[in-house]
Amino acid sequence: xxxxxxxxxxxxxxxxxxxxxxxxxxxxxxxxxxxxxxxxxxxxxxxxxxxxxxxxxxxxxxxxxxxxxxxxxxxxxxxxxxxxxxxxxxxxxxxxxxxxxxxxxxxxxxxxxxxxxxxxxxxxxxxxxxxxxxxxxxxxxxxxxxxxxxxxxxxxx
Amino acid sequence: xxxxxxxxxxxxxxxxxxxxxxxxxxxxxxxxxxxxxxxxxxxxxxxxxxxxxxxxxxxxxxxxxxxxxxxxxxxxxxxxxxxxxxxxxxxxxxxxxxxxxxxxxxxxxxxxxxxxxxxxxxxxxxxxxxxxxxxxxxxxxxxxxxxxxxxxxxxxxxxxxxxxxxxxxxxxxxxxxxxxxxxxxxxxxxxxxxxxxxxxxxxxxxxxxxxxxxxxxxxxxxxxxxxxxxxxxxxxxxxxxxxxxxxxxxxxxxxxxxxxxxxxxxxxxxxxxxxxxxxxxxxxxxxxxxxxxxxxxxxxxxxxxxxxxxxxxxxxxxxxxxxxxxxxxxxxxxxxxxxxxxxxxxxxxxxxxxxxxxxxxxxxxxxxxxxxxxxxxxxxxxxxxxxxxxxxxxxxxxxxxxxxxxxxxxxxxxxxxxxxxxxxxxxxxxxxxxxxxxxxxxxxxxxxxxxxxxxxxxxxxxxxxxxxxxxxxxxxxxxxxxxxxxxxxxxxxxxxxxxxxxxxxxxxxxxxxxxxxxxxxxxxxxxxxxxxxxxxxxxxxxxxxxxxxxxxxxxxxxxxxxxxxxxxxxxxxxxxxxxxxxxxxxxxxx
Numbered sequence: 078x079x080x081x082x083x084x085x086x087x088x089x090x091x092x093x094x095x096x097x098x099x100x101x102x103x104x105x106x107x108x109x110x111x112x113x114x115x116x117x118x119x120x121x122x123x124x125x126x127x128x129x130x131x132x133x134x135x136x137x138x139x140x141x142x143x144x145x146x147x148x149x150x151x152x153x154x155x156x157x158x159x160x161x162x163x164x165x166x167x168x169x170x171x172x173x174x175x176x177x178x179x180x181x182x183x184x185x186x187x188x189x190x191x192x193x194x195x196x197x198x199x200x201x202x203x204x205x206x207x208x209x210x211x212x213x214x215x216x217x218x219x220x221x222x223x224x225x226x227x228x229x230x231x232x233x234x
Numbered sequence: 235x236x237x238x239x240x241x242x243x244x245x246x247x248x249x250x251x252x253x254x255x256x257x258x259x260x261x262x263x264x265x266x267x268x269x270x271x272x273x274x275x276x277x278x279x280x281x282x283x284x285x286x287x288x289x290x291x292x293x294x295x296x297x298x299x300x301x302x303x304x305x306x307x308x309x310x311x312x313x314x315x316x317x318x319x320x321x322x323x324x325x326x327x328x329x330x331x332x333x334x335x336x337x338x339x340x341x342x343x344x345x346x347x348x349x350x351x352x353x354x355x356x357x358x359x360x361x362x363x364x365x366x367x368x369x370x371x372x373x374x375x376x377x378x379x380x381x382x383x384x385x386x387x388x389x390x391x392x393x394x395x396x397x398x399x400x401x402x403x404x405x406x407x408x409x410x411x412x413x414x415x416x417x418x419x420x421x422x423x424x425x426x427x428x429x430x431x432x433x434x435x436x437x438x439x440x441x442x443x444x445x446x447x448x449x450x451x452x453x454x455x456x457x458x459x460x461x462x463x464x465x466x467x468x469x470x471x472x473x474x475x476x477x478x479x480x481x482x483x484x485x486x487x488x489x490x491x492x493x494x495x496x497x498x499x500x501x502x503x504x505x506x507x508x509x510x511x512x513x514x515x516x517x518x519x520x521x522x523x524x525x526x527x528x529x530x531x532x533x534x535x536x537x538x539x540x541x542x543x544x545x546x547x548x549x550x551x552x553x554x555x556x557x558x559x560x561x562x563x564x565x566x567x568x569x570x571x572x573x574x575x576x577x578x579x580x581x582x583x584x585x586x587x588x589x590x591x592x593x594x595x596x597x598x599x600x601x602x603x604x605x606x607x608x609x610x611x612x613x614x615x616x617x618x619x620x621x622x623x624x625x626x627x628x629x630x631x632x633x634x635x636x637x638x639x640x641x642x643x644x645x646x647x648x649x650x651x652x653x654x655x656x657x658x659x660x661x662x663x664x665x666x667x668x669x670x671x672x673x674x675x676x677x678x679x680x681x682x683x684x685x686x687x688x689x690x691x692x693x694x695x696x697x698x699x700x701x702x703x704x705x706x707x708x709x710x711x712x713x714x715x716x717x718x719x720x721x722x723x724x725x726x727x728x729x730x731x732x733x734x735x736x737x738x739x740x741x742x743x744x745x746x747x748x749x750x751x752x753x754x755x756x757x758x759x760x761x762x763x764x765x766x767x768x769x770x771x772x773x774x775x776x777x778x779x780x781x782x783x784x785x786x787x788x789x790x791x792x793x794x795x796x797x798x799x800x801x802x803x804x805x806x807x808x809x810x811x812x813x814x815x816x817x818x819x820x821x822x823x824x
Contacts, residue, residue: 097523102465102506136525136682139465139507155427156622156672157584157658168809172787193509193680194427195466198584199591200247212247216811 151192158201169216249288260305280351350438369557388564390576395549407536411544426625428656436470446553509680575641624653627733629740665762688731707753775820782812
């Protein structure tokens with residue numbers, strides 16, 4: 078476990094129990110997810126019950142308690158994107174990557190996740206891959222996009 | 235630095251997709267090569283008006299509008315127009331000759347959105363040049379907190395986050411609460427699907443919010459403020475950071491602001507992906523490092539808020555209106571709007587409409603005007619079916635209310651609400667049961683779990699709705715949905731639970747026939763619910779080109795070249811690809 082990372086984050090916010098949400102979020106961002114080990118270390122340093130730390134981590138959807146794939150694909154599944162043709166893009170994503178939303182592919186390359194509305198409704202349907210946002214998506218465009226990230230995308234389908 | 239020319243490049247996602255960043259890079263490079271970087275300023279702006287021909291840019295002071303700009307054009311524009319002063323005619327936007335002059339659209343009145351796209355949000359001097367911080371100066375220069383409250387009362391400003399509570403009243407509660415430590419909080423957790431006005435304001439005019447919060451702090455007696463921004467808005471957060479640093483640098487935040495004994499500073503707090511944290515008590519819990527679960531009110535935040543101290547929480551848009559109200563007067567604001575709903579409101583028009591995006595109109599404009607005049611009408615000339623307002627706790631408003639003036643009271647009266655200003659337009663191809671199910675899926679997912687009626691009730695409602703859309707609806711389902719709605723509404727602590735049944739209730743009221751068709755006829759009138767539709771090929775139209783069969787991802791189509799093709803309904807997954815690729819439109823949905 079990366080103690081330098083822990084030190085950096087704790088220095089940023091202090092060892093203050095009230096900064097728990099921010100500490101966890103920064104650690105999640107850096108490590109990709111919050112492992113049991115990490116959460117226990119945070120609990121110990123903040124002198125909080127481990128159950129409390131886990132309950133906060135599991136509450137917020139942007140904190141992951143499971144490891145994610147190399148490429149993370151987020152898609153908004155809310156009404157405005159849905160109406161603009163989001164359903165077809167959603168299906169295309171699941172079909173091409175061979176996994177359902179919420180899952181990570183067995184080879185560890187892809188994670189498909191549902192995002193909350195990203196606030197880009199004017200250019201829906203919107204897909205976010207590895208933090209980059211892509212608007213006005215169609216099934217064809219999204220298939221082409223996935224291949225840009227990993228040439229084998231679609232091989233699993 | 236005084237520039238002799240300004241180039242505004244549209245940085246909206248649509249233009250960026252078509253290469254606006256490459257154009258900007260090419261332009262910047264050429265300008266440097268020509269030694270013009272101290273004379274020409276390049277600014278990233280919002281939509282300039284012809285986004286369908288993007289990338290687009292406008293050069294001031296002439297106001298010349300270039301469209302379909304490619305990186306190589308950028309270099310030419312720099313040389314010919316910026317260096318030699320010769321605008322290039324063939325690259326400019328031209329009014330298409332065959333189209334009739336567009337009808338004048340009902341005027342938007344941009345109060346909160348007014349500066350966006352015209353100023354550089356990362357340059358406080360732009361804001362100051364347009365009377366930024368003049369309101370704060372006026373307030374600190376001789377207005378008492380009661381004077382400010384009086385002006386806000388005249389204006390009639392109501393909370394723009396959704397509840398519409400009179401702002402002057404809310405501030406007065408926190409002002410009158412005893413205590414030395416008080417907080418001003420901005421709710422920037424804009425989580426309503428379809429709402430992105432707060433994002434735009436934070437990204438385009440952050441100082442309006444900062445100034446509004448500073449004025450609030452002066453009125454209630456606070457020295458510290460927090461802006462709680464959802465983590466899904468990274469650009470808003472980084473823009474705010476820059477704005478805060480600059481405000482401090484200029485003495486507009488921090489100790490002894492503008493030389494007075496008023497001190498106030500602001501910090502950003504980020505969310506972590508929980509819609510419920512937009513509820514004010516949950517928001518405060520999140521700042522305090524806990525699960526974002528709402529707490530009982532009373533006590534209200536104004537008396538006992540963050541860390542138990544009196545706190546004033548308002549939405550981004552509410553604060554953003556304050557500086558202009560104080561500069562132009564409450565009467566100016568109250569001259570717009572209806573009797574009980576004064577001023578303007580931003581709306582995020584989305585869905586099946588020609589022009590999606592943010593608009594700001596005076597309250598009282600009708601739904602018809604917003605959809606047709608400002609929004610350009612229903613996409614592809616289809617028939618208007620409903621508009622969903624107020625986000626996931628709002629309702630669907632059908633055609634018969636097209637001439638309803640939009641204000642807080644009217645929307646509530648027809649079973650919806652203002653909410654944050656979401657405005658999702660639906661056409662005849664939208665299934666209203668599917669939409670209700672969709673919103674319920676969202677609220678179910680986001681329920682914090684504290685209250686049993688919300689936690690379990692929404693799940694049961696979702697199960698019933700899923701069954702109905704899957705063709706498994708049965709007699710009694712509608713009554714059960716109505717009963718559950720009552721329990722959930724009455725038994726929930728916060729607005730999420732209280733409002734979660736609204737989409738279902740409003741669609742039941744206005745589109746009950748669609749529910750009945752799903753349940754009793756196993757038919758989806760809008761032809762959306764996959765389990766209730768079949769894709770078929772019209773035998774007379776089919777030319778046997780085999781394109782559908784070749785493209786079908788599950789091999790559900792049988793047929794040989796030049797023979798009529800047939801879709802097997804058992805294997806078909808209703809993806810719609812066959813309909814898309816058929817060259818003669820022989821595929822239809824039943």
